[in-house]
Every structure is written in structure tokens, then in C-alpha cells.
Amino acid sequence: xxxxxxxxxxxALATLTSCTLLSPAYxxxxxxxxxxxxxxxxVHRHGTWPTGDDDAYRSQMLSEMSQNxxxxxxxxxxxxxxxxTWKNVAPDAFLVGVMLGCPRNLAExxxxxxxxxxxxxxxxxxxxxxxxxKIEAIHEVIPNYYGVSVGxxxxxxYFALAEEYDLPVGVHTQxxxxxxxxxxxxxxxxxxxxxxxxMGNPALLRRVLERHPNLRVWIQHVGAGRAxxxxxxxxxxLALLRDYPQVNVDLSITNGPLPIELYDxxxxxxxxxxxxxxxxxxxxxxxxxxxxxxxxxxxWLSEDQREAILYKNAERFFQLK
Numbered sequence: 452x453x454x455x456x457x458x459x460x461x462x463a464l465a466t467l468t469s470c471t472l473l474s475p476a477y478x479x480x481x482x483x484x485x486x487x488x489x490x491x492x493x494v495h496r497h498g499t500w501p502t503g504d505d506d507a508y509r510s511q512m513l514s515e516m517s518q519n520x521x522x523x524x525x526x527x528x529x530x531x532x533x534x535x536t537w538k539n540v541a542p543d544a545f546l547v548g549v550m551l552g553c554p555r556n557l558a559e560x561x562x563x564x565x566x567x568x569x570x571x572x573x574x575x576x577x578x579x580x581x582x583x584x585k586i587e588a589i590h591e592v593i594p595n596y597y598g599v600s601v602g603x604x605x606x607x608x609y610f611a612l613a614e615e616y617d618l619p620v621g622v623h624t625q626x627x628x629x630x631x632x633x634x635x636x637x638x639x640x641x642x643x644x645x646x647x648x649x650m651g652n653p654a655l656l657r658r659v660l661e662r663h664p665n666l667r668v669w670i671q672h673v674g675a676g677r678a679x680x681x682x683x684x685x686x687x688x689l690a691l692l693r694d695y696p697q698v699n700v701d702l703s704i705t706n707g708p709l710p711i712e713l714y715d716x717x718x719x720x721x722x723x724x725x726x727x728x729x730x731x732x733x734x735x736x737x738x739x740x741x742x743x744x745x746x747x748x749x750x751w752l753s754e755d756q757r758e759a760i761l762y763k764n765a766e767r768f769f770q771l772k
């Protein structure tokens with residue numbers, strides 16, 4: 452999620468020191484290197500909250516993308532005017548989605564996304580934006596912070612619209628981070644009184660996919676666990692991948708601040724289960740160089756597997772040319 456950028460950066464940079472290889476875009480500062488050819492697709496990024504500085508953050512993000520060879524970022528927006536400040540300014544750089552089911556806060560601002568509608572984007576506005584090609588995904592659905600299952604009827608009109616227009620839907624699937632976690636926007640003591648960690652279980656998507664069998668879903672954070680805290684949802688994640696060929700995963704957070712051993716294990720589990728064509732790269736606003744460096748450090752991956760993770764699987768899932 453976007454607002455943990457600054458707080459999680461410390462953890463991310465600490466992890467970076469353990470990486471043996473860095474992204475080709477970053478050298479040791481003694482020579483100037485050309486920017487890499489832009490092929491990579493980052494399927495999990497966030498813009499700013501309604502009170503943030505969109506222009507400054509967008510400029511920073513575009514620069515980072517260019518330096519690291521990222522051609523496209525799938526980005527979530529949190530208010531109605533964000534379409535102007537993100538999609539209209541850089542239409543070829545961003546595939547824009549809307550955050551859905553923003554959690555309630557105990558104090559102002561009561562909602563950090565779509566505050567005029569208590570955290571739920573107006574569905575008729577959404578339909579209009581989809582029809583005009585401005586919104587191309589629903590991302591990120593965050594049920595555990597709102598405290599309801601994705602199978603709750605509150606979500607159903609949005610999933611029906613996504614199925615109608617063939618929009619991909621990204622769903623947060625892990626138990627945390629919990630409220631007051633130091634590395635996320637939930638560090639605000641007023642955040643998320645309705646938090647229910649079990650609502651991050653990917654198995655809850657099964658009811659959604661039974662109702663909407665053509666819905667394209669990517670399981671965000673791959674149902675990941677957290678070292679020393681909570682266990683991953685591997686059985687549930689793998690079952691969904693087996694049963695629904697239109698379901699993909701992103702490895703955001705697992706590929707960033709979590710121990711490299713967990714990242715390596717996650718890739719092995721997915722690939723040995725035959726799902727190397729469903730894994731996508733997402734940074735979740737962790738520094739791109741860190742994420743690319745950690746992927747490069749996993750030496751047993753083949754070049755074809757790296758390319759699939761970095762862009763080929765996303766090209767297919769998001770139906771890009």
C-alpha cells in the first residue's frame with residue numbers, strides 16, 4: 452500500500468545490503484550507464500492519498516521507472532480527480548485501477564480513499580471511466596482492513612462490472628500487516644478498527660469466482676506470510692491457481708523486505724507446482740532496484756523464467772500488445 456513508502460524504505464534498504472546483485476540501472480556511482488530498454492511491467496504500485504502531492508510523486512515514480520527499465524506500472528488511485536493527475540498526464544506509463552473498500556479510521560480523515568463516498572468509489576462514475584478507457588483495473592481490494600470478506604454482497608456490483616468489462620482485479624491476500632505495524636500506512640493509531648486478518652485468506656475468493664467465472668484476478672502478495680508473525684496461505688493459493696486458469700499472483704512484499712529465503716521458497720513452490728506462467732512482478736512501491744536485485748540474486752531461475760516474471764506473464768494477463 453502506498454503510504455508505507457517512507458516507513459518501509461528503511462526495512463527495504465536494510466535488505467538491499469544483503470543482495471549480491473543490484474539492478475543494472477544503479478552502478479557504484481563511478482560511471483554513467485545508459486538506461487535499460489523498458490520492458491518490465493510493475494503490476495502493483497500506488498499513487499498518493501487525496502491529500503498527497505500527485506505531481507511530485509508521479510515525477511519521482513516516472514524517473515524510477517525509466518532508470519530501471521519499467522515500461523508500465525499498474526497503479527491504484529484513491530480519489531476522483533486522480534484520473535487527471537495520473538492517467539491523463541502519462542497515459543502510456545500507467546494502467547490505472549481504483550482502490551476498493553478503503554478502511555474506516557477512528558479520526559479525521561475518516562477515509563483515506565474516496566472520502567466523499569466513505570471509501571467506496573461511486574460505481575456509475577467507475578463505469579463511465581471504464582467506458583472511456585481511463586480506468587482499466589480494480590486495484591487494490593483490501594478486505595481485511597475493512598473487515599469483510601470479498602464474498603460480501605457489498606463487493607458484488609464491482610466484481611460484476613469488472614466481469615462485464617473484462618477488468619483485472621487485484622486483491623490483497625495476506626493477514627497483515629496489522630494496524631499499528633511500523634512499516635505500513637496502518638501505523639496510524641486511528642486506522643482500521645474493523646481489521647480482521649482472516650479476511651485476507653485467498654480461499655475467500657472462491658465464492659467470488661463461482662459467481663463470476665470469467666473474472667480475471669491477481670492474488671496480491673501471493674497470500675504471503677510474514678517472518679516470525681503469521682503463516683502463508685499456500686494451500687489456498689495453489690488450489691485457486693489449479694482451479695482457475697485466469698488467476699495470477701504477484702509477489703509484492705515477499706520480493707522486497709521479507710527475508711530472501713522466503714522469497715526463494717515462494718518462487719520454488721509456485722514453479723514446482725507448474726505456475727511459472729502466472730507469476731508477476733510487483734513492487735508495492737518498494738524501491739524497484741531492490742526488487743530487481745533480489746530477483747537477480749536467485750541464481751537457479753532460468754532466463755525464460757525471469758522474463759516471464761518481469762513482463763511476459765503480465766503482458767498476457769493484462770492483455771497488452
